[in-house]
Amino acid sequence: MTATETRSTTDVAADHVAALRPTIDALAAEAPRLASWGGALADRLLAGGRLLAAGNGGSAAEAQHLTAEFIGRFDGDRRPFSAICLMGDAAAVTAIGNDYGFDEVFARQVTAHARAGDVLVLLSTSGRSANLVRAAAAGRSAGATVWAMTGPGPNPVTEAADDALVLPGVGANVQEAQLVAIHALCRVFDAVVRERIGATR
Template identity: 70%
Template sequence: MSTDTDHIDELERALAALRAQAPRLARWGRSLAERLTDGARLLAAGNGGSAAEAQHLTAELVGRFDGDRRPFSAVALHADTSSLTAIGNDYGYEEVFARQVTAHARPRDVVALLSTSGRSENLLRAAQAGREAGATVWALTGALPNPLAELADEIVAVPGTTATVQEAQLVAVHMLCGAFEAALSTEDKAVGRRAS
């Protein structure tokens, strides 16, 4: 029987797993700051709630997370509805992200894929397309093992229900953005202040 606090208890377990992976998220933030400052881009995708978190991540990079600074190139692949629906119609939903990754990803870019199950075929194909393009593939997933984790270059995985994993993904996105902004040079931050 479920109690009023079962969800909170499960979220605490997920956050404890995320805390153990905090050094990886900090490293991702530093790497992303270096890459995006040098002209690379982040391509992000997910399905459902994970799509919302992927789009949250790109919004924080193009806009701002905590402080003024210049904008950086980050694209949520599921947000381009014309491409998404045309590719889905012509090639099947399994290809909606992979075809966009093939079109846009270059070496030094990062393809960030968010999934609670790690089993969505459209994300698995996007991971493969990212690797073929020479991009780095990062995955934020639910519990291991899962196929997406096996295809990604690096992963952050947390256990839990779909809802709990999505909640932990939001925390992970904010941790990544915090590390990203902390790693930016004083010059990059000054550019943002001059623009505002």
């Protein structure tokens, strides 16, 4: 390629999609972990536990997507389950950030909401967000089980969690694969719930 030549926008798009393939391949190898998580989550929520989720930026949106699937529905009609997105309360997030610092915006909410038997899911592409590390510590102190979905490890978030789904790749590709992981988790959860109690219409 000469100095005057540029790559086509089609090449840019194709390269992005191609870069996702190794991340998705790594995710496919994690199917047993996602199946285990989905079954455990069904056990916890059917017993009255709650799902809490947190992330920053695009991962905040994915955490909100995750909790919405449990309050609403994913794979057919069923009863709603308790799921709290820790970015959803703007007043709480900004008050905590203002009074205690941004590193505490999730940990303080976890301390308020989490109980033994709950599950806390932390999403991060870098795995290095201090507020998620502190949230993990707060979750474990409360007796909740902490799962992390991150990019390449080891990293501080996975080390603070009880279990982790760690994927290779750049941030954008990791985040895209995490959405697939969320949907796989929801599909397993719904299958287990349907098997145990049937669909509620």
